Amino acid sequence: MMTTRLARLLLCAPIGLASLAAAQPAAAPAVPALAALEGGEWTLRIAGEEGTRRMCLGDRMALLQVQHAGIACSRHIVANDPKTVTVHYSCPGAGNGLTTVRVETPRLVQIDTQGIRNGAPFADTFEGRHTGSCTAAH
Numbered sequence: 001m002m003t004t005r006l007a008r009l010l011l012c013a014p015i016g017l018a019s020l021a022a023a024q025p026a027a028a029p030a031v032p033a034l035a036a037l038e039g040g041e042w043t044l045r046i047a048g049e050e051g052t053r054r055m056c057l058g059d060r061m062a063l064l065q066v067q068h069a070g071i072a073c074s075r076h077i078v079a080n081d082p083k084t085v086t087v088h089y090s091c092p093g094a095g096n097g098l099t100t101v102r103v104e105t106p107r108l109v110q111i112d113t114q115g116i117r118n119g120a121p122f123a124d125t126f127e128g129r130h131t132g133s134c135t136a137a138h
Contacts, residue, residue: 031060031061031077031080031085032080033080033081033082033085033101033102033103034060034063034064034085034103035060036082037057037060037106037109038106038107039058040130040131040132040133040134041055041056041057041131041133041134041135042054042055042056042057042063042128042130042131043128044126044127045126045128045129046124046125046126047124047125047127053066053126054131055069056134057134058134063099063101063109063111063128064085064087064099064101065087065089065091065097065113066099066111066113066124066126067095067097067113067115067117067122067124068089068094068095068097068117071091071094072091073089073090073091073092073094073096074089074090075087075088075089076088076089078098083103084100084103085100085101086098086099086101087099094117094118095115095117096115096116097114097116097122098115099111099112099113099114099115100112100113106130107129108127108128108129108130109127109128110125110126110127110128111124111125111126111127111128112124112125113126
């Protein structure tokens, strides 16, 4: 009798564990290109323009929505390989974009981004360079 109960528990256990695993939220997909980048301060320069933009890169995914920085957006990875990632993102009430980040070295990236920001279209190419440690001002 005890053996029968134990057998039933063992047979039911995988089903119970499988349903628990299915209920857990999916982990964010790995993005190897961005994982290779150094953290710290990065300077972004728009191709053909004088000005620069600085950002403290903690979450490397921030490079995927430079024109919608700091906004909570949903993202869909379109392409993902060791040196390049392309993401389409949508920011409710603020617009959307399609961005490709190409990693040349852990300290140098090329970013092509286009989309709509606050009702107006944008299409920019940035070169991003690691420029040091983050300071309190950035």
